[in-house]
Amino acid sequence: MMEQNLQTCNELVAKFESVITNPIIKEHETYYTGVDLGTACVVLVVMNEKYEPVAGAYEYSDVVKDGMIVDYFGAITLVKKLKAKLEEQLGTQLLYAASAIPPDTESLDGGAIKNVIQSAEFEITSILDEPTAANNVLKIKNGAIVDIGGGTTGISIINNGKVVKVSDEATGGTHLTLTVAGAMHKSFDEAELFKRNKAHHQELLPILKPVIEKISTIITDQVAGYDVNDLYLVGGTACLAGIEKIIEKRTGITTHKPINPMFVTPLGIAKSCTDIITV
Numbered sequence: 001m002m003e004q005n006l007q008t009c010n011e012l013v014a015k016f017e018s019v020i021t022n023p024i025i026k027e028h029e030t031y032y033t034g035v036d037l038g039t040a041c042v043v044l045v046v047m048n049e050k051y052e053p054v055a056g057a058y059e060y061s062d063v064v065k066d067g068m069i070v071d072y073f074g075a076i077t078l079v080k081k082l083k084a085k086l087e088e089q090l091g092t093q094l095l096y097a098a099s100a101i102p103p104d105t106e107s108l109d110g111g112a113i114k115n116v117i118q119s120a121e122f123e124i125t126s127i128l129d130e131p132t133a134a135n136n137v138l139k140i141k142n143g144a145i146v147d148i149g150g151g152t153t154g155i156s157i158i159n160n161g162k163v164v165k166v167s168d169e170a171t172g173g174t175h176l177t178l179t180v181a182g183a184m185h186k187s188f189d190e191a192e193l194f195k196r197n198k199a200h201h202q203e204l205l206p207i208l209k210p211v212i213e214k215i216s217t218i219i220t221d222q223v224a225g226y227d228v229n230d231l232y233l234v235g236g237t238a239c240l241a242g243i244e245k246i247i248e249k250r251t252g253i254t255t256h257k258p259i260n261p262m263f264v265t266p267l268g269i270a271k272s273c274t275d276i277i278t279v
Helices: 002-021 072-090 106-119 130-138 173-184 188-196 198-223 243-251 261-271
Strands: 032-037 041-047 053-060 096-101 123-129 143-148 153-159 162-169 230-234 254-256
Touching: 002 053, 002 130, 002 261, 032 072, 032 106, 032 261, 041 072, 041 261, 053 072, 053 261, 072 106, 096 106, 096 130, 096 261, 106 123, 123 130, 130 143, 130 153, 130 162, 130 230, 130 261, 143 198, 153 198, 162 198, 173 188, 173 198, 188 198, 198 243, 230 243, 230 261, 243 254
Parallel strands: 032 096, 096 123, 143 230, 230 254
Antiparallel strands: 032 041, 041 053, 143 153, 153 162
């Protein structure tokens, strides 16, 4: 069942990657949009009424830091830009959207995210936590979802299909970029672009190993006392080739990674969207 769920996840991710460049333009009653305001990247996923991906767009940005919106106007502008692009591709207006926030941050930033989505002229139907969104795609019953984002690593322990513990600690992609910048004498922006290029991952892995081991220690500490036999990596930073091997070796826990971890949570957000307003 575990491998089947991961295969289904990978098939959905692959489908989404395909429609980013080749949107499926058909007449549908309703489109549902997932808006993921990530620290490093903003992703919009459009699904049809059968919750199949039909279009998508994303852009790297710095409107969010450590899961919190730091450039409110910039966030609205970017979401509007991506929305307009998708509407032009599909030849229709996108009405409904859902979004997500890091664990335990609703009181801090839930309202800001809601306002950004509404300012982009969406009817926002739901705001859920990122682990729940990711598990809309992964469908795991037992284990831990490890969301390695730009600023933080979020860990959600799931038992019998329910989230029993969430935590979010400040180590993520930003720390990897700072390490690359220092080791290779690059500016932060240069290091970030260098890190994103998969062709450099094998070269970077030894440099980044200490930071990945720190992330592994965070995971070990947070799952202590729980019966966790499997880890599932999501988030943009988890795209680093080989990161799963270091984490598995360091934690001693079997570690799984979808084909593109960056798109798992956005897809899960879109799957939670409806035409019924609940927020």
